[in-house]
Amino acid sequence: MKKIRLLVVDDAKFIRDLVQKTLRAEYPEFEIQEADNGRRAQSILKNQSFDLILCDWEMPEMSGLELLKWIRSNEDMQDQSFIMVTSLDQKENVVEALQAGVNNYVTKPFSAEQLISKIMKELVRSGKLTQAEVNSLGRKDRIASAGGAELLAGGLAAKPVTVKKGPREKGLLLLNAEQKYPMQVKDVNPREITLQVTREASLQLGQPVLLGLMGGTEDAPLKVSVRAFVLSQQLAERTPRSEQQLVKAVFLKQDPETAQKFDQLLNAPQG
Template sequence: MSKVSVLVVDDATFIRDLVKKGLRDHFPGVQIVEAVNGRKAQQLLGRQGIDLILCDWEMPEMSGLELLSWCREQDNLKTVPFIMVTSRGDKDNVVQAIQAGVSDFIGKPFSNEQLVTKVKKALQRAGKLQALMASAPPKMLSSGAYANDSLSALTAGKAEVLKPSAAPAPVVKAAAAFAAQPAAAKTAPASGRGQGQLRLPGGTMACVIKALSLKEALLVVKRTELLPQVLESAVLDLEQGEAAEIARLNGYLHAVVAFEPKPDSEWLQLTFRFVDSDPQKLDYISRLIARGTAQKHFSPGA
């Protein structure tokens, strides 16, 4: 039996590695191929068969939306599940993706559990989940790794071609939930000059931008039950300009230390490393630095 192949498309090496590790830990029989942008993915898809595509939205040369539209125009790719992995959860973006034929969404940042759940659902609908389980080493099957899967979860389904005029109900429902995610973040303190929102797999934290460079941002957050972890993926939302434009920067936490020199420090200092290589995002960061957006000083008591 041939292996189930998954294509991971993202211009950020860290994100690709995160996805690959999550897939291999839960689906040991999966075959993973990767591409650094939509253009490279397009070339790869022209050479070999793929059973599932996990693709970033914002990439240089060819975006995830452009790749999705191209895939749905190809006879051999019309029914291949296409999951958009993105920090873009705005209603307009969701509608665009649905009209282009997206199968599902995964919001950045994401946990391994979220990734695995989405992949299982996509492969189940495409009738590929059984093949993936069959290719797993026997010890994985006997260990109970898949013991919680019901018989219904193993039922092979036929993937449908997604058309702009009639997106399947599950996709519309998932899209509505995905589009609602940013609204939840608005319950946190409003962003202002030198402030933003840090989105982690476990929740959202308001933050102050203490320093900013092209490679990283130094953030200060108030300590809560949600403790950021080193190497945890995250998305930094910055609201700037008169139109309150939101810039979403993908990255990971390189360091987490106490901001105050005491063990029970109420504040934490985070080093957030950017992973985007999109020229537009780099240009945006450059403009933020030029405007002096990052605060020079920060006082927890302020």
């Protein structure tokens, strides 16, 4: 397997160090280079190539968005894999990045698990690695050894939570007062959710949605409606006739009361 080369671009040195330490602890095979702003990254990219760029948005001299637009305007780099890593989590920011050609979007704060998952998915999507090669890397649970990078850039640890099978796995997708669709929750954690819903639910990347989630037990049910935006979509089955779609959505900032209910739902016993 060829050596994977990554470029980490962020004006905050501690973020660059944390990203590098996390990745090296998990995948010592990776070759990682860094730049402290978009202008420096631009200079590096004129002479070197990388399998993936992890880039902050807000930086001096040249922002991450400006760097992304420059890359997409360069014929030799139009297919360059680019993940935006930023604290800008508003819908308009995500839409702007998508329109500029970003491949994925990670908001700060984020867990090491979330970052690594996005990286590996993009490397597979872009053909830099096959799923078999990813599996052969023999990744171990060594996140703790990454030096306190359980949640990069601060905040509370966002441990993934998988919804258990059963009646509480269902929910409701609301596009507006008239458009409501039953959905099935596949995975959910404090930052994002993967759900299955009919293709009749017409969705677009970056579109805001309201998700009615249920949890808890039959004796102590919990319900909460949370705001999110659509990050990605794909057919639920490998056939163009699939009547279902898998949708990944990222949760937006909730009001304090909703955030508390959502946290209770994620941490409550299921069944």
